[in-house]
Amino acid sequence: MTVTVEDVRSVARALPRTEEALVRDRVKFRVRGIVYVAFSRDETVMGFAFPKEERADLVAAEPDKFLMPDPVDERFNWVQARTSALDADEMREIVIDAWRMVVPKRVAAEHLGDAG
Template sequence: MVTEDDVRALALTLPETLEKPMYGTPAFYVRGRWFARIREEGDVLVLPVGSEEEKAGLIAAEPETFFTTAHYDGHATVLVRFGAVGAEEMGELLTDAWRLRAPKRLAAAFDA
């Protein structure tokens, strides 16, 4: 199980990541584009994914880990329960979300 502090530490290891509030909760940005936000509950992370199909696939495959709410209907955004993932998986999820939002050159340099 990861904590808010774990999420923060993992997110801030990614290049050019900054933390600043979004809707009064901690959020993480790469060059001004958000890629993760901790929800009000404090144990749920909001992440962008590649498509609504990918979102549906994650939720169908692991409903104890991934879910959504009506607020996110129509958006390629998934919710992740902190208690259902370990640090390694959370790091991978954050990195994938970061890659989606990072400028192409920055992501390519990171992957090189």
């Protein structure tokens, strides 16, 4: 199964403070201008917020699924995934975790029902 922009949109739009934007023909989801998910122009690659200190291990563990960010994005907490390699459950987890990185902790806790 290939994850589509529409699949991601259904998850992201339900997350508080999320807005969708089209920037240079690329669909992006963000909170107050901070992008947490973005698609390549051809929608075959989905970039997402991810701790940069953990991304090399993620890519090494599943190189057919995950890619290092483009050189221009290496300074950010960012990694990429091939949409054709993701299933719906994994995409949902990725999108929610990426959103949690950019939204205030209180907002995430309230929305997800976390104890703190």
